[in-house]
Amino acid sequence: MRKLFAVIAVLSMLAALGSSVYAEDVNLAKEGKIYDSSSKPEEVEGEETPADPAAMLIDGSLDTKWEVLYDDSVVPDDLIVYSHYATIDLGELKNVTGYTLYNASEGSADKGKTEYDAKAWTVQVSGDAFTWTDVDTVTDNTTAKYEKKFDQTYQTRFVRILVEYPAQDEKDLTVRLPEFEIYGSDIEKVATGYRNVALNGTVIETSGYINESESAALLIDGSLDTKWCAGLDNSEMSDELWDVCYHFATVDLGSVCKIDKYVLKNASIGSRDLGQTQYDTYAWILEASDDNQTWKEVDNVYGNVEAEYTYELSSPVEARYFRLLVVEPEQGGGTTTRIYELELWGDNVAPAEPVVEETAAPAAEETVAEAETVAEEAAAEETATAPETADPSVLTAVAAVIASVGAVFGYSRKKK
Ligand SMILES: [Ca+2]
Ligand SMILES: [Ca+2]
Numbered sequence: 001m002r003k004l005f006a007v008i009a010v011l012s013m014l015a016a017l018g019s020s021v022y023a024e025d026v027n028l029a030k031e032g033k034i035y036d037s038s039s040k041p042e043e044v045e046g047e048e049t050p051a052d053p054a055a056m057l058i059d060g061s062l063d064t065k066w067e068v069l070y071d072d073s074v075v076p077d078d079l080i081v082y083s084h085y086a087t088i089d090l091g092e093l094k095n096v097t098g099y100t101l102y103n104a105s106e107g108s109a110d111k112g113k114t115e116y117d118a119k120a121w122t123v124q125v126s127g128d129a130f131t132w133t134d135v136d137t138v139t140d141n142t143t144a145k146y147e148k149k150f151d152q153t154y155q156t157r158f159v160r161i162l163v164e165y166p167a168q169d170e171k172d173l174t175v176r177l178p179e180f181e182i183y184g185s186d187i188e189k190v191a192t193g194y195r196n197v198a199l200n201g202t203v204i205e206t207s208g209y210i211n212e213s214e215s216a217a218l219l220i221d222g223s224l225d226t227k228w229c230a231g232l233d234n235s236e237m238s239d240e241l242w243d244v245c246y247h248f249a250t251v252d253l254g255s256v257c258k259i260d261k262y263v264l265k266n267a268s269i270g271s272r273d274l275g276q277t278q279y280d281t282y283a284w285i286l287e288a289s290d291d292n293q294t295w296k297e298v299d300n301v302y303g304n305v306e307a308e309y310t311y312e313l314s315s316p317v318e319a320r321y322f323r324l325l326v327v328e329p330e331q332g333g334g335t336t337t338r339i340y341e342l343e344l345w346g347d348n349v350a351p352a353e354p355v356v357e358e359t360a361a362p363a364a365e366e367t368v369a370e371a372e373t374v375a376e377e378a379a380a381e382e383t384a385t386a387p388e389t390a391d392p393s394v395l396t397a398v399a400a401v402i403a404s405v406g407a408v409f410g411y412s413r414k415k416k
Contacts (some may be wrong), residue, residue, distance in 0.1 A: 001014045001346050005323035006023050009212035019399065024185060025097050025183040025184050025185055026183070026184070026185065027060070027100075027181040027182065027183060027245040028090050028094050028096065028182045028183065028185075029038070029057075029088050029090075029180055029181055029182040030058060030059070030060045030088045030181070031090070031091065031132060031181070032058060032088045032089055032091060033055070033058075033088070033089055034054045034057070034058070034086060034087070034088060034089075034092075035087040035088060035089035035129060035158060036085075036086075036129075037054035037066075037082070037084075037085060037086040037087065037158075038054075038068065038071070038074045038075050038084040038085050038086070038175075039054050039066065039068035039074070039086075042161045047325045049310045052307040053066055053067065053068060054066050054068075054086045056178075057086055057088075057177055057179065057180045058177075058179070058180055058181075059106050059179075060179070061178075061179070062106060062107045062108055062134070062178045062179055062219070062374070063108045063109075063178075064107075064178065064186070065104070065107050065109055065110070065176055065177055065178040066086065066176075066177045066178075067109075067137075067174065067175065067177075068084065068174070068175055068298070069173075069174050070084070070173035070174065070175075071085045073148075079162060081164065082162040082163055082164050082235055083153055083164065083166055083173040083175070084150045084162075084163040084164055084166055084171075084175040085160060085161065085162045085163065085170070086160065086161055086178070086180070087129065087158055087159070087160035088158065088159050088160065088182065089129070089157065089158055090156070090157050090158070090159065090182070091157070092157060092187075092200070092354075093127065093139075093155050093156065093157050093187055093199060094155070094156065094157065094184050094185065094186060094187060094201060095153045095154070095155060095184045095185045095186075096125060096150070096154045096155075096156050096159060096182060096183070096184035097149065097150055097153050097183050097184050097185075098147070098148050098149040098150050098183045098184075099123060099136075099147075099148055099155075099159070099180065099181060099182045099183060100145065100146065100147045100148070100179075100183070101121075101146040101148075101161070101179075101180055101181075101193040102145055102178045102179040102180070102181075103117035103118055103141075103143070103144045103146065103177065104116035104117055104118075104167075104176040104177065105117050105144045106144045106145050106178060107176075107178030107179070108178075109176075109178075110176055110178075113167070113169045114142070114144065115166060115167060115168050115169065115172075115372070116167050116168075116172075116176050117141065117142065117143075117144055117167070118141060118163055118165065118166050118167065118175070118177065119137050119139075119140060119141055119142075119164075119167065119168050119170065120138060120139050120140065120141065120164040120165040121137075121141075121161055121162060121163045121164060121165075121211050122134055122136065122137045122138070122161070122162045122163050122164070122165075123135050123137075123143075123148070123159065123160070123162075123189075123242075124159070124160050124162065125135040125154045125156035125158065125159050126156060126157070126158040126159075126160070127155070127156055127158070127217070127222070127223075128157075128158070128215065128217045128221065129157075129158045129216065129223040130212055130213060130215070131213055131218070131221075131225075131226055131275060132153070132160070135150055135154060135258070142168070144411075149183075153184070155187060155199055155222055159182050161180060163175050163177075165252055173255075174303060177337050184408075187200060188200070191392060193347055194345065194346065194347055195345070195346075195347070196222070196263075196343040196344060196345055197253055197259070197344050197345070197346055197347065197348065198220040198251055198253070198265065198322075198342055198343055198344040199220060199221075199222050199266065200254060201220055201251045201252055201253045201254065201322075201344070202217075202251070202252050202254070203215075203216040203217045203220065203249050203250065203251055203252075204250050204251070204252045204292070204321075205221060205248075205249070205250040205292075206228075206230075206236075206247075206248065206249040206250065207230060207234045207236060207241070207245075207246075207247040207248050207249070208230055208231075208233055208234060208235075208236055208237075209228060209229060209230045209236045209283070210229045210230060210249070210268045210336075211229075212230060214226075214227060214229035214230075214351060215228065216228045216230075216249040218340075219249055219251075219324070219339055219340075220251055220341070220342055220343075221340050221341075223340075223341070224265060224269060224271055224340050224341060225232045225270070225271045225272070226340065227267070227270050227272065227273070227286075227338050227339060227340045227395065228249060228337065228339050228340075229336065229337065229338050229395055230246075230247040230326075230329075230336065230337040231335070231336055232246070232335055233338075234246065234247065234256050235292040241325070244285070244325055244327065245285070245325035246326055246327070246328075246329055246335050246337065247324070247325075247326040247328050247329065247340075248323060248324060248326065249324050249340070250292065250321060250322070250323045251321065251322045251323070251324075251344070252292070252320065252321055253321070253322070253344070253348075254320070255320060255348055255349070255408075256290070256318055256319065256320045256348070256349045257316070257318070257319070257320070257344070257346050257347065257348050257349060258316045258318045258347055258348075258349050259288075259298075259313065259316060259317050259318075259319070259344050259345065259346035260312065260313050260315075260316040260317075260346055261310065261311065261312050261313065261344060261345040261346070262286060262298070262299070262310075262311055262322075262342065262344050262345065263308060263309065263310045263311075263337070263341070263342075263345070264281065264284070264308075264309040264324075264338055264339065264341075264342055264343075264345040265307075265308050265340045265341035265342075265343070266279070266280035266281050266304075266306070266307050266308065266309065266338075266339060266340070267279035267280055267281075267307075267338040267339070267340065268278055268280050268307040269307045269340065270338070270340035272380065273338055277305075277307065278330060278331045278332055278334075279311075279330055279331070279333065279334075279336070279338045280304065280305065280306070280307055280330075280331060281304060281326060281328070281330070281337070281339060282302075282303065282304055282328035282329070282330060283301060283303065283304065283326075283327035283328035284301055284304075284324060284325060284326050284327050284328075284329050285297060285299070285301075285324075285325040285327060286298040286299045286300075286322065286323070286324055286325075287322065287323045287324075288317045288321065288322050289319055289320070289321040289322075289323065289326065290319055290321070291321070292320075292321045295323060296317075296319075298313065299311050299313075302327070302328075305331070310346070316346065318349055321343055322342075324339075334398075341346075343361075348401075367385075385411070
């Protein structure tokens with residue numbers, strides 16, 4: 001509900017500012033925040049930290065600007081070719097379709113001073129603020145209000161602008177930018193219905209990864225150019241999990257989703273390991289949980305040879321958390337996990353009616369009511385056969401069977 005209000009607020013503000021060229025899209029930058037920039041505020045102990053002047057870039061006003069002198073000490077080594085940069089965090093993955101850059105001569109302070117308009121810059125997008133994709137490169141701009149509509153929609157959370165020449169004179173390295181608007185829409189709002197809900201999820205726990213550019217977050221970033229790559233440093237792993245698998249990653253979907261299909265995209269269809277079928281995952285277990293504590297098995301695969309493995313569930317699973325346990329990472333017994341993508345296909349389950357205020361007693365009643373609701377829904381949706389979830393005792397029994405089967409067959413498969 002809060003999100004809905006936020007969307008309404010954004011829409012009404014946009015209406016106030018005037019129309020954009022991007023039909024239903026809104027300026028997402030205005031609801032975002034500066035994640036990093038070449039004008040980092042100085043932190044002085046005991047004094048209040050001044051606001052990051054880069055924030056003026058996305059405050060929705062042409063009366064304010066991001067202005068900062070060139071200082072090579074604040075530009076990271078990998079960006080040294082640029083004189084300035086600013087990264088905007090949109091808060092979560094969004095559909096990004098384009099941007100508008102208001103140059104100096106469009107703003108109140110430097111009105112008409114076209115010599116201060118930026119000449120060259122690059123705009124990039126990223127799901128994790130680590131691996132970046134160029135989406136626009138401008139080398140010889142003379143336009144005061146520069147508008148760009150991308151050829152495609154990018155699902156992304158971070159957008160950054162790298163300014164190579166901040167003014168028409170290449171020797172003038174002071175950036176003066178009144179406003180940077182990033183156009184797009186909320187993913188959930190547009191994509192209601194069946195989709196890969198993992199794209200809206202977050203990896204909240206993992207056994208680790210080899211380096212930052214191969215983090216477990218890249219398992220769900222929608223790209224076959226990025227992978228989760230994990231070696232044998234599993235010091236973070238519990239003994240219980242270590243008995244089962246070499247690596248794991250837990251995805252939080254943010255709310256309960258109903259999943260009826262999942263896809264695992266293995267090494268040999270990823271761009272960096274194309275054709276390397278020996279790296280495709282041989283064995284894994286996918287689990288689901290409502291609370292990130294108690295897990296139930298969704299699928300248990302041993303002996304896989306598919307580069308892209310697709311599994312249609314015989315009945316949908318409703319859960320907020322999904323966990324991938326990599327039992328045998330490679331075909332030939334190797335122990336390095338290389339997985340490009342885990343897709344969880346389904347939809348959000350409509351949130352339940354808010355339940356009761358907090359009182360001491362109603363716990364038992366709630367449980368009963370919950371069980372009844374589950375049973376009713378199940379009865380309405382499915383056949384007369386009662387699903388396991390309807391009866392707690394059956395559920396317990398099933399869980400026990402699964403656990404014992406796992407102990408005998410699945411969970412002992414890992415090694416040795
Ligand atoms: Ca501004
Ligand atoms: Ca990926």
